[in-house]
Amino acid sequence: MKLEDEIKQKKFKSERHKMVVNVLFTNNWLNTISLKILKPHNISPQQYNILRILRGQYPNPASVNLLIDRMLDKMSNASRLVEKLKQKGLVERKQCISDRRQVDVIITDKGLALLEELDTSMNDLNDHTNNVTEDEARELNRIMDKLRG
Amino acid sequence: MKLEDEIKQKKFKSERHKMVVNVLFTNNWLNTISLKILKPHNISPQQYNILRILRGQYPNPASVNLLIDRMLDKMSNASRLVEKLKQKGLVERKQCISDRRQVDVIITDKGLALLEELDTSMNDLNDHTNNVTEDEARELNRIMDKLRG
C-alpha cells in the first residue's frame, strides 16, 4: 500500500523527505511481524538478536561490548537484556578470567534449542518479503547503504 | 557504510533477508539523528509527530483516534503522549460536544511557535539525506511500498 494512503498524508516536500518517513513506517511494519512471531516464545526482538549473536560465537563466549558492537541498536543496554536472558536460563554469564572488568556471556543448550525452534518461524518473515524481487532488494540495500554515507 | 561492516555480519541468507536488517538499521540511524535535533527542545520524535498532525488540522481539533490513524506507529498510545504535550502547554484537550466519548485535541499557540522553531532544525535532517538523489529516493519509496504489499 502506498505510504500516502497508510498515513493519510498527501504531500511530501520531496522524495527524500518521503523516503525518511517511509523507512520509519516500513521498520514499524517489519517490527510488528517479528513481534507476532516471537511473542508465543516469550522473547523480544532484541533478546532474539542477542541470542543470534551468541550462537554465532558459540562455543566461544561474548563480552557485553562485543554484543553492543554487533547489535542493530548500538545504544541499547545489552547488559539488562543479558540479565533477562539469564533469568530465563537461555544464557550464562560469568566473570572473564583474563580481564575481570569483562563478563563472558555464553548461550546455553536451552538457548540453542529455542533458537532452532525459532529458525523455522522466523523464516516466515521472509515470506512477507516475497513482494519484492532479489534485484529490487539488492537495489534497496545499495541505496540505503549510500544514504547512511 | 555497508551494512556488513556496520554490524560485522558477513553473510546474509539472501538480499531480501539483508533488506530486512537494513531497514531496521537505517531506521535506527535516522532515529538517532532526529533525537539529536529534538533533544534541545525537550521533545520526543513521537511528540513531534503528534504536533505536526495537529498543525495539519489546525484550527480544527483532532480526536485521539484521528491521531492514531495518522501516526507512523499505529500501536502507539497517543493518549499518553497527548497528556505529556498538555503538561508542557503545547496542546489543549477538552471533551467533544457532539460525541462525549471523544476528546478534542488542539495545538496551542505555544505549540505552533515551537513547531516553527523546529521546522528549521528538522530541515537539517534532509541535509543528512543528500547522499542519495531524488531518483534514488523515488526508487526506494517504490520498492518499500511494494514490500508492504
Place this chain on the structure above:
DNA sequence: TGCAAATAAATGTAGGTACATTAATTACTT
C-alpha cells in the same frame, strides 16, 4: 612504582511501546 586516564559493565531516570482490559458513551436491533 604510583597515580591518573581509560575501559567494561551496571544502574538510575525519564521517556516510549505492545497488548489487554476497563469505563463511559453511543449505535444498533428487535
Place this chain on the structure above:
DNA sequence: AAGTAATTAATGTACCTACATTTATTTGCA
C-alpha cells in the same frame, strides 16, 4: 424503548531505549 454490541479513550503491566553516572578494573606514563 430497552438492552446488547460497538466505539472511544484511558490505564495497568511488562518490556525496551537514550543518556548520564557510578563502580570496578586495567593501562599507561611520569
